[in-house]
Structure formats: structure tokens, C-alpha cells
Amino acid sequence: MATLHTRSAARLMIAPSVLLLLAWMIVPLALTIYFSLLRYNLLMPGMEEFAGLSNYTYFLTDPAFFQAIFNTLAIVLGVLFITVAGGIGLALLLDQQMFGQGIVRILVIAPFLIMPTVAALVWKNMFMNPVNGLFAWLAKLLGLQPFDFLANAPLLSIILIVAWQWLPFATLILLTALQSLDEEQKEAAQMDGAGAWSRFIYLVLPHLSRAITVVILIQTIFLLSVFAEILVTTNGGPGTQSTNLTFLVYAQALLQFDVGGASAGGIIAVILANIVAFFLMRMIGKTLEA
């Protein structure tokens, strides 16, 4: 009787979250799918009509779409490469004995806590600006021509800004994983005559592999949706050179008011994210067993 009572109480306690998340998941997504099948522009209210898959064909044949897919992947892969490689290096460094380790950690973590619009604007204006930026000053100091980062290499600049924000995340997680490595194991390897490099390859890296996978998957989820950094730096330009899928859908919806087209793009983004999510969920699911 007691357990039955507890069980129904438990169900009652879980219900609000489940219902809310169910509504949050189903209602807007169903609407997006519905809109994606309509010819629907906010500038022409009352003119909605069924359009079949034409929004999808429009989106999939738009040259901007392929550029956006390319840019999305470039941002994800570029940032992943920098943050994972840099994160491993930094985590190894921070794991060493040093003076003022706590402060060093605090300094390294900081960029992750900065809101994206601030991070992007600070980099854009105070560092990458070709006239007043610090990089321009450094270039002149070295006798070089100042480089207009956001005009000439917009995608790379955005990758650098986003990588700066996410490097602390990778570092922090890898450092946490590193600290759980058994000290005795390392000592044993050392006594067996394993050099620093082979200890790294055969002991540390395998130990980190799980954390690295987690970093890659979680960052990918967020990096597929980079938005604010693009909005405040390049606005997707010049042209569509730094437009990713998220930004393309935003532009289609809120700048061109094309509800149908934007919805089709949104659904494509959902499919893309689901492929990644599938692997992430399996990873996290395994930890529940433990």
C-alpha cells in the first residue's frame, strides 16, 4: 500500500516537467513542420496556401544553403579542432605543480563565462578592427600591413572568437578527467621506464578518450547553433560568407519574413542536430548504467 501510494505521488511529482517539456517539444516543432509546407510570408497575410515540398526544394537549391552548410561545418570542425587540441595541452599543463594554480585556473575559465555578444564585440572592435584594433597596432609594430579580419577572413575570425569562448570548457572537462587518473598508475609506468611521450600516448590519452568524446559531442550541439557571434560581428557577410544554417534561417524568417522557407530550413537544422544527438545520447545513457 505504501509503495503504491509513493508511486502515484512520484508520478504526480514528475508530471509537470514531463507535460511542459512534451508541449515544448511537440507544439512548436509540429508548427514548424506545418509551416514548412505552406507558402507563407508575413508581408502577405491571408495569402497562405499549401505548397507541398516547394519550400524544401527552394531551400535545397539555394546556393546560400550550401554555403551555409559548409560554414556550419567549418565552424563546428574548426572550433572543435582548436579547443580539443588546445584543451588537452592546457589541461596537461594545469595538472602540473605550479605556484598560484588556483588563479591560473580562474583566468583560463573566464572566457567561458562571458556572454557571447560581449565576447564577439570586444574581439571585433578592440582586437580585429583594422584601424583601432590591437592586432592592427601589432602588425604595424612588426612593419606589416594591418589585416581586416572580419572583411577578409570572416569565417576564420568567427571561428577564432568562438574557439576562445569554448577553449575553457574543453580544458575544464579534460582537466577534471585528468585529475581522476590514478597517480600510482603513472608512477608505475614511470618506473617501468616509460617516457613522457609514451605515458601520454598509452596511459593518459586512453584515459581521456571518454572525456574527449563528451567534449566533442556537447560542443557540437552548441556549435551547430552559433548565432550571436555572427549577428554582432559580420551579420552573416560579406555576402553569405559567414552565414551558417542558424543564421540563414533567422535571416529568412525575421528579415525576409518568409515563414515557409525559414521553417523548411529549421527542419533541416533539426535533422542535422539529431544525427549528432543520437551519438551523444548513447554516450550519456551509458553513464546512467553506472
Place this chain on the structure above:
Amino acid sequence: MARNVSTGRKLITTVVAWTIAILIFFPILWTFLTSFKTEAQAIASPPVFLFFDWTTENYSEVQSRSDYLKHFMNSVVVSFGSTLLGLLIAIPSAWAMAFAPTKRTKDVLMWMLSTKMMPPVGVLVPMYLMFRNWGLLDTRTGLVIVLTLINLPIIIWMLYTYFKEIPGEILEAARMDGASLAKEIIYVLTPMAIPGIASTLLLNIILAWNEAFWTLNLSAAKAAPLTAFIASYSSPEGLFYAKLSAASTMAIAPILILGWFSQKQLVRGLTFGAVK
């Protein structure tokens, strides 16, 4: 732990680590310094580092020109509001799943997490239209609702992993001693759950404070939190580095401090307990 390294090696590590850490931190330091310069000094070439006429006029200017405090309060209301509302909904759920798990608990948890995987842009259009129709565009209420929903899975997950660590034997012992469910919750569980709840609160305030997709798309002049307000500096009118820096410094300082206190929880919360 007791691995001793030579002082020489420790010194070298210290120098290298500090150099890299300062380089990584430099943009933030530079923003902070620039916020105390005049606009002319902010773009001076060669740049001035410490020896300039420190002034706080940028801070008062930012406030008087654009009612900074209003946006700051929007951020406070939206991030605290959504976090507290989220906790209110999540605590009972996480509690039930941790202490009265069923066969389906794991599936429910995984499903909740999967809602977090949905890219926001996939539901941007309907959310925008619904908000427009219901008069929620550019309101704090609207932002609180959206941020509660997007962070709810993380809140539930974090709480669940913390609650899970509370030993079940304690509950049994209390029950044996004849404690009622209410007493059990108030005297036994709550004290043990508070640290986990506090960590969850902290991390989610940080996440909500920095959220920059929905706040940018669903707010304008009235309800814009700092993320959206700072974005308005992307279209410059004249010289504005010092003012941008002052506005930025005030926007990031509270969260930097909170974040530094919750380093550990950051890892746990952001990996959904997969790395502790």
C-alpha cells in the same frame, strides 16, 4: 598527490602557465582597463595600458544615455526568474526519479535531455509567431517562459545526479524511527539536498544570463536583457570603445564572480553528469 617535482621545474611550469593564462584572459582585462579610459585614449596608438587618466565617466554615461540599469534588471529578472521557476518544477521531478525510480525513469530522463538537443532555430518561427499573437514579444514574462523551458532539462538532470548521491539508507533509518514523509523531507533530505540545489541554481543563472539566441530574437527595447542590449553596440556611431567596455564590464562582472565560485558544478552540469 605526494609526487614531488624539483623547484626548477615548478618555476618553469609556473611561468609558462601564467603566460598562457594571462594571454587567454587578456581580452577581458583589456575590456576592464578600457572602460576607465576616455574614448580618445581607448583608441590611442600606441595603446596605453595602465598609465592613463582613470575615469569612471563611461559608466555614468552608459547609464544616462541608454538606461543601463533597466537592461541590467531585465537580465536579473529573466535569469533569476527562469531559474527559480525551473527549480520549482524540477525539484519534485528529480526527487521522485531519484528516490522512487521505476523501470521507465531512465527513459524519461533521456527523453528530457533529448529536448535540449533541438536546435533553437528549428522552432524559431512558431515561437516568434506565437509570442507575437499572445503579446509576449519583448516582455520579461515571455523570456522567463522560454528560458525556463530550455534550461529545465539541465536543471532536472543536475538535481537528479545530486539527489542520487544521497544515501538511501538514511531514509530507511529515518522511516524506521517512525518519521513521516513530511518529516523525512524537512529534516533528513532537505539539508542533504541543499548543496546540490544551490549548485544547480548557480549554474543555471549563469546559463540564463548569457543566453543569446532567444533573448536576441524575442526582445527589443523594452525587455532586452544585457545580451541584447550589448548587441546594439554592433552598429557604432562614432567613438564608443570605452563605453562598450564599461557596458560590457558591468554585464560580465557578476557572472564571472559566480562562475569562479562554481567551477566544479560547471563541469558536472554541462556534461549532464557524464564527467564529474
